[in-house]
Amino acid sequence: MKFPGKRNPDQISEEDSMAARAAWLHYSGGLTQSEVARRFGIPQPKAHRLIARAFRDGLVQVFVDTSVRECIELENTLSHAFGLDYCKVVPVLDEGPLPLRTLGLAGADFLRLAIESGEYRSIGIGHGRTLASVVQMLPGMEISHMRFVSLLGGLTRKFAANPFDVIHRLAEKTGAEAYMLPVPIFANSAQDKQVLMAQLGIAEVLAMGREADLLLAGIGEVDWHSHLVETGMVMEAEL
8 A cells, every 4th residue: 555645735734834934934044922812913932832742753853963971882882792783872862661753763864764765665664653753853954856654564453553644654654665565463373374475565665665775674672562462463362
């Protein structure tokens, strides 16, 4: 299944537009929140909420072109120990056991540079909380030279879960072509797997995934609070 790409401007709400303009005036234009509020004729608390919303929705990105010495030392140690071509270590924020914001910022920086390099025609994407954070932190871009392909099925037992959100938001943020796999991450049986993989549309997306120039996947735990269990892809009794 192919996603249509970046949203038409007519589909962007007035609130979204105001949040983007408020953030631009504050971060790029140098206006204080009070000045933004006066410019829009709104209370200062609303200006604050609009700017915070733009930041939360990934419209505002901050990339600091420097490195932390301790991080560089760890990067070199890990690269040497495991033969890594690329390794990035970032400072830890007080986020608990899963530092989604830190990982999202680092991953978004890597993905942005990969896209801007022009080296890749096709990028395969997994899904999960970490990659969702990466896409959230990725700045809006205009891409016409490449496509994104889902590497995993994602139909779940819980209708509230939406694993396709990662690939869908990538399409919205970049305007690039994006293809998803409308199948479960696990088939009920080997026979079901063969039937699914034989479907023309699914086979085509699987072939795109195999031909992708770059693959991005998250690595997480497999326990009762993992993403697979929380979204219903795997039941706790199946662990």
